Amino acid sequence: MNKKDLSERDICTKFINPAIIKAGWDMKKQVREEKSFTDGRIIVQGRMHTRGRRKRADYILYFKPDIPIAIIEAKDNKHSIGAGMQQALEYAEILQIPFVFCSNGDGFIFHDKTISEGQIEREIALDEFPSPEELWKRYLKKEEIQEAQAVKIVEQDYHVDTNGMSPRYYQANAINRSVEAIAKGQNRILLVMATGTGKTYTAFNIVWRLWKAGVKKRILFLADRNALLTQTKNGDFAPFGNDIMHIIKNRKIDKSYQIYYALYQGLTSNEETKNAYKEFSRDFFDLVIIDECHRGSASEASAWREVLDYFSSATQIGMTATPKETRDISNISYFGEPVYTYSLKQGIEDGFLAPYKVIKINTSIDEEWRPTKGLCDKYGNEIEDRIYNLRDYDRKLVIDERTNLVARKITEYLKATDRFAKTIVFCVDIDHANRMRQALINENADLVAKHPLYAVKITGDDEVGKRELDNFTDVEEQFPVIATTSKMLTTGIDTKMVKLIVLEANIGSMTEFKQIIGRGTRIREAEGKLYFSIMDFRRATNLFADPDFDGEPVVIYEPEPNEPVTPPDEDDDVIETPPREGDDVFTPPDINVDDEEEDRPKKYYVNKVKVTVANERVHYYGADGKLITESLKDYTRQNIKKEFASLDDFLSKWSTADKKEELVKELAEHGILLEALREEVGKDMDDFDLICHIAFDKPSLTRHDRANKVRKRNYFAKYDEIAKQVLDTLLEKYENEGIASIENPSVLKLQAFTQIGSPVKLVKAFGKKNDYEEAVKELQEQIYSIA
Structure with missing residues (x-):
């Protein structure tokens, strides 16, 4: 041998x-x-x-x-x-x-x-x-893990899922690093995992191993949304069984359970005597899991922190997609450096999270709009004479025509793609969400007439909208399709099927921006959801270019002991902690009065303003994890020339490729997006011609041009009648659909061919199977002949 x-x-x-x-x-x-x-x-x-x-x-x-x-x-x-x-x-x-x-x-x-x-x-x-x-x-x-601790804790088996589900590699990394840290005596642990990567499932496996090992017997799971508690208890944590689990809903606390679920706000109160967490002794819990710990647990001044300080003897694991590191609040200062980080960029690179494309739309008044002297709004209020821009719209100045334009562009996009694609429109406040809902209903009157819940407002003040939240997030429910909101859907809600995120709010907080983008990152391959789109009317997606968007968390500021924490400016657009349910408050325009500003309305409501689209551009997610900001033609040219030193180099690779489709896929992995380029170029060109034209300045031949050149050569003449028909039909298929369609071995089973004869008969017209394959290869050579 x-x-x-x-x-x-x-x-x-x-x-x-x-x-x-x-x-x-x-x-x-x-x-x-x-x-x-x-x-x-x-x-x-x-x-x-x-x-x-x-x-x-x-x-x-x-x-x-x-x-x-x-x-x-x-x-x-x-x-x-x-x-x-x-x-x-x-x-x-x-x-x-x-x-x-x-x-x-x-x-x-x-x-x-x-x-x-x-x-x-x-x-x-x-x-x-x-x-x-x-x-x-x-x-x-x-x-530096002691063997006794390893045997007792680290070597404890995972939960065996009866459905065959097991952790993905990054979940196993997070679980193993957390369990090892606890085995070494670490009591404050931070896990940073992008939205949609299964933080709760990861938490379950950590808790399961520690509970089975007997080192953590009483566990508290903290969240800030009721929906999260129920979702966790009945979902990922279900294998523990209801007998040992309990959701805390009032001060009457049964202490006979082992795993408790609670809202932060349900455990705390402004009145000391009503702090429910104090019904437990300080050492009651061995382990506390803090879900979405960026929402306030890191702030020394928060009520949430009171709970963690009270149970300070317990091991505490903070889980977040967006570690809060601001001027005043530091998760890292409290929990320590993350024991594991799995970013959005890595999730997309691995194919576990959905990539996105960004559609940026600027209107003609985004830079500025100034009222004429003495102009009054719809309610008779004289508008303050100054320059207004994106920062002011829908916050201090409402322009109906701009709202209607946004609704029209959203509708045009859905009509061009999928009118039933789940969509979230993030608005400035509840008033804005309500007006946007109305504008979208008017733009989609045909569907709303048949389906009244096609577009709804889901905000903290609206009981009808809140009742529709479960239907909106349910994979199997078609309606509602569009949800307008302000803050309620920014975080914590599992919106698996959302395919379009519309940014119509000024977002200054990186934490909030990451959470909003996270609403679209889940993949549902069986239901056809593999990517999502972001439609940006507020230039919020400029935050993608910020190194902090997907960078490593860094401590910005750690307060000295007893140093007072300075709250942010009340008039600042940066919202570091998104409000909880019901926090948004809408005051009707007729009673919107600011005592400090001489009865000036909080908002002006204007109409009859001409608003048009100034420019619109699509940005794709590049191979390097960044948005492609340059011309797609330039970007493609640069990437092609990285792969092929010359036209001859490309022609050699193309002609020797067994399957052209595999070569095109390989190019896509290196950032050469031919299908997207074809949409931009707007011509019915073959992949081969796109590359030759864009990268090497060759004439732009269409598939129709190439097919006609083959027909004029009449090279089919050497074949008998049935073989000629097969080749002619293959050529027509190439002309209509491209080269990949004729490379498919099953092509002879299509109706266009079965009308000529059975697949076996068609192959025999060429001799043997190898002869048919050679004929197809020769057809490709004829198609791409330079002569």
Whole structure:
């Protein structure tokens, strides 16, 4: 047997597997081969999308289920023994795996990440592969975890889901790092995980392992929305069983349960005697989970902090998508550095979160509008003579025509894509949300006549709207389709099917902006939701360019002991803590009076102002995780030239590609968005011609042009009649749909071909299957002939 003749899979079977088994690894329980750990990035192109390649490790080795400890990258024997190390290290970094191996069947290169000095990487023989126990002991030593604590806590099994659900790699990372921190005696823990990545499911697995280990027997789960408590208890935490779980709803507290759920505001009161949390002794709880801990728990002045200080002896785990780091409030100062961070950018890159495209729309009055001298609003109030702009609209000045324009653009987008796509319109306040709802109803009168709940206002003051919240978030409920809101839907509500987010509010807070964007990031592949769009009328998406949008949290300011916390300016647009349900208050215009401003109305209501769209532009999510802000043509040209040094280089790659569709997918992963470009260029060009035209300044031929050139050459003449019909039909299909359609092996089963004959008969017209495949290949050569 010559090793050089063996495939990579043969090397695994004949050399790597025996080495692992000999070292004491259980191939069924501890080893997963060809393990994919991402879903592949979703790449949005115009109205179409595709998925990139999944990241896949040849081997992941586990000490216990969902506790990965080693990774092996295999290569065939034509490669050197260390050829796979770079890729293995990249994967190990993502998976937080300490021991890295690569092999070509001759031995292993062993990279030990637990070593900080000395020989980190060395070659070992096949029979020197380390055992699970050896690697585990090394890891515990490096992490300074006592063996007794490891056996009791860290090695505690995960919950076995009867539906076969298991944590994704980043959830396992978060769970394992949290449990290890507790095993080492850490009592304040922060997890930063992007919205839509399963923070509650992660929390359940942490609690399950600690509760099963017997180290945390009484647990308090804190949130700030009733819907979150019920959703958590009956959803991810359901395996605990209702017998040991209880939602605290009043001061009559039954202390016989083990897991409690409570609202912060339900436990605290302005009156000391009504603070329900004091019904418990200070040491009653062993573990406190704080969901959405950015909402106030970090502030020393908040009532929320009172609860955490009272139960200070308990281990406290804060979970957030947006760690609050402001001038006055620091989560990191309270909880410490995050034990694990999983960002929106990484979630999109892995294909677990939906990417987005941004449609920026500016109106003709965004920069300024000034009333004529003495102009009165609809209610007879003389409008203060000054320049108004985006900061003022709907906050101090309402212009009906602008509201109607926004509603019209939203409706035009939905009509062009999907009129039943779940949509949230974020408004300045309740008054604005109400007027926007009315404008949207008028723009969609045809649907509203049949479905009265097509567009609703969901705000804290509206009982009807709040009743529709569950229907809006329900994946199976079609109505309501559009929800206008101010703050109520910014956070904590699981809006799985939202495909359009409209920004019609001035957003100065990065925390609030992240939470709003998070409303669209969930993927529902079975229901066709893989990406979402953001329609921005307020330039709020400029915050995407801020390094803080997806950067590492940094402590901005840590107050000295007893230093007073200065509240933000009441007139500031920056809202650091989004209000809870019912916080929004709308005062009708006729009684809107500011005592300090000489009876001047809080808002002016104006109409008969000419408002038009000044400009509109679509921005796509790029391969680097940033919005493409330049021309799509320029962006595409730059990316193509990174991949292909010259036109000849591209032509060579195109002509030798077995499947053109696979090449196009590969290009998409590198940021070359041909479908989106086609929409912008507006021509019915083939992918081949788009690339040649945009990157190499070649004439812009359409598919129709190319098909006609093939017909004029009459190269079909050498085939018999049935084969000619097949090739002619394939050419027509290319002309209408593109090259990928004729590469599909099932194309002969389509009606256009079955009218000629059965697939078997059509293939036989060329001879054998190989002859048919050669004929299709020759057709492609004719299509792309330069002559």
